[in-house]
Amino acid sequence: MITNAGGAVGPIIRLMTCSSCGSATLGSRPGVFAALSRAAAKSAAARLRSLGVLREKSDWPARAAACERCPLRVISRGLSYCGSPFLENVRRDPVMHGFGCPTIAKAKDPREHCPLNARHQPADASGGGCNCKWCAV
Numbered sequence: 001m002i003t004n005a006g007g008a009v010g011p012i013i014r015l016m017t018c019s020s021c022g023s024a025t026l027g028s029r030p031g032v033f034a035a036l037s038r039a040a041a042k043s044a045a046a047r048l049r050s051l052g053v054l055r056e057k058s059d060w061p062a063r064a065a066a067c068e069r070c071p072l073r074v075i076s077r078g079l080s081y082c083g084s085p086f087l088e089n090v091r092r093d094p095v096m097h098g099f100g101c102p103t104i105a106k107a108k109d110p111r112e113h114c115p116l117n118a119r120h121q122p123a124d125a126s127g128g129g130c131n132c133k134w135c136a137v
C-alpha cells in the first residue's frame with residue numbers, strides 16, 4: 001500500500017497498458033470506462049471470429065496450451081481466463097493479475113500477446129520484437 005500526496009491510501013499499480021489486449025491497468029474512472037469499452041469491442045470481435053468473419057491466429061492452440069500451464073490462469077464457470085474475469089477486478093496490473101480475458105478467445109486474436117515473458121516477468125514489445133510467452137512458443 002502507498003500513501004499519495006493527497007493522503008489517500010491505495011495499492012501500488014504499475015502504469016502498464018496492453019498493446020494487444022483491450023484490458024489495461026486501471027487507476028482512474030476514464031480508464032475504467034475505456035477498458036470497459038475495449039472489453040465490449042473484444043467480446044464482439046471474439047463473436048465474429050467464432051463465426052468465421054475474422055481471422056484466427058493459426059497457432060492459437062499452442063498459445064492456449066501455454067495458458068493452461070500458467071499460474072495466472074483461472075477457471076471460472078468452466079472457462080479458462082487470463083487471471084480472474086475482467087469484471088471481477090477492473091483495477092488490475094496485467095502482470096500480476098492477468099488481463100481477465102477468456103484464454104481461448106485471446107489466443108485466437110492475432111493482435112493479442114501474453115503480458116508475461118518465459119520467466120514470468122513483464123513482456124517487452126519495444127524494439128519491434130516481442131518476448132512474451134506466446135511469441136516464444
Ligand code: SF4
Nearest residue numbers: 066067070073082114
Ligand atoms: S495470456 Fe499469458 S499470462 Fe495470461 S493466462 Fe495465458 S500464458 Fe498466462
Ligand SMILES: [Zn+2]
Nearest residue numbers: 113130132135
Ligand atoms: Zn508476444
